[in-house]
Amino acid sequence: MKALVLESYMNLQYEDVPSPAINEDEVLVKVKAVGICGSDVHGLDGSTGRRIPPIIMGHEASGVIQQTGTGVANWKIGDRVTFDSTIYNPNDWYSKHGMYNLSDGRIVLGVSTEEFKRNGAFAEFVAVPQHILYRIPENVSFTQAALVEPAAVAMHAINISPFKASDVVIVLGAGMVGMFVVQLLRIKGCENIIAVDLDAH
Ligand SMILES: [Zn+2]
Numbered sequence: 001m002k003a004l005v006l007e008s009y010m011n012l013q014y015e016d017v018p019s020p021a022i023n024e025d026e027v028l029v030k031v032k033a034v035g036i037c038g039s040d041v042h043g044l045d046g047s048t049g050r051r052i053p054p055i056i057m058g059h060e061a062s063g064v065i066q067q068t069g070t071g072v073a074n075w076k077i078g079d080r081v082t083f084d085s086t087i088y089n090p091n092d093w094y095s096k097h098g099m100y101n102l103s104d105g106r107i108v109l110g111v112s113t114e115e116f117k118r119n120g121a122f123a124e125f126v127a128v129p130q131h132i133l134y135r136i137p138e139n140v141s142f143t144q145a146a147l148v149e150p151a152a153v154a155m156h157a158i159n160i161s162p163f164k165a166s167d168v169v170i171v172l173g174a175g176m177v178g179m180f181v182v183q184l185l186r187i188k189g190c191e192n193i194i195a196v197d198l199d200a201h
Contacts, residue, residue: 001016001017001018001019001123001124001125002014002015002016002017002123002124003015003016003017003056003119003122003123003124004056004057004058004122004123005017005054005055005056006043006044006051006053006054006055006056006057007053007054008053008054009044009045009046009053010044010045010046011053012044017056017123019124019125020119020125020126020127021127022067022068022069022127023069024069024070024071024072025069025071025072025129025130025131026069026072026127026128026129026130027065027066027067027068027069027072027075027081027127027128027130027133028065028066028067028068028125028126028127028128029061029063029064029065029066029081029083029121029125029126029127029128030063030064030065030066030124030125031058031061031062031063031121031123031124031125031126032061032062032063032064032142032146033061033062033063033141033142033143033145033146034058034060034061034062034121034122034146035058035060035061035146035147035149035150035176036058037059037060037150038175038176038177040057040058040059040110043055043057043111044057049113050111050112050113051110051111051112052112052113052114052117053112055110055111055112055117055119055120056110056119056120056121056122056123057110057111057120057122058109058110058120058121058122058123058126059085059108059109059110059111059120059121059149060085060121060146060147060148060149060150061082061083061120061121061126061146062080062081062082062136062142062143062145062146062148063080063081063121063126063142064078064079064080064081065077065078065079065081066125069130072130074130075130075133079135080135080136080138080142080145081128081133081134081135081136082133082134082136082145082146082148082149083109083128083132083133083134084132084134084149085108085109085110085149086100086101086103086106086107086108086109086132087106087107087108087109087118087129087132088100088101088103088106088132089103089104089105089106090131092104109121109126109128110122134148147176147180150176150177150180151180151184153177153180154177154178154180154181154184155180155184157177157181158181158184158185158188163190165188165189165190165191167190167192168192168193168194169185169190169192169193169194170193170194170195170196171185171193171194171195171196172196173196173197174195174196174197174199175197178195178197179195182195
């Protein structure tokens with residue numbers, strides 16, 4: 001398959017690589033849309049140390065199931081899906097208390113550290129465990145579905161921030177997540193929203 005591989009810091013190569021193998025509880029997803037996270041940008045330049053090359057980045061994506069593992073029962077070839085960026089243990093204490101983002105030994109798609117490496121979705125295909133898949137409704141496009149992960153990040157930020165609709169709310173940072181925060185605040189009834197960013201655009 002074709003993939004965009006971070007071969008070394010600031011050096012992305014579009015090249016042929018083997019398609020990922022899937023184990024029994026995984027599916028192979030043919031990628032239709034993938035976002036570029038701010039963390040991918042900071043992985044590209046090496047500033048976070050969480051994209052140790054070589055790595056295929058990309059964790060905000062959507063696509064179609066191309067192949068299913070032998071233990072996959074509830075998903076089939078052709079299903080339109082998006083997925084969580086975090087691969088967690090569904091049975092540990094954190095996951096059972098709704099905090100799977102803190103799950104012991106969790107790994108992240110498209111991320112490599114000293115502890116783990118997992119290729120992501122800047123490629124034709126990506127291997128995804130079935131327990132992190134979400135079905136895409138027919139009226140949601142692949143591009144929209146690839147935005148679900150950052151939209152969820154924005155929703156979480158709002159859920160943990162106490163405010164009243166009558167408050168003046170300041171959003172620091174007007175990148176993609178910040179823009180989602182602004183839109184979600186408006187849905188929540190906020191009328192006085194100020195977004196701040198250093199970027200002239
Ligand atoms: Zn991200």
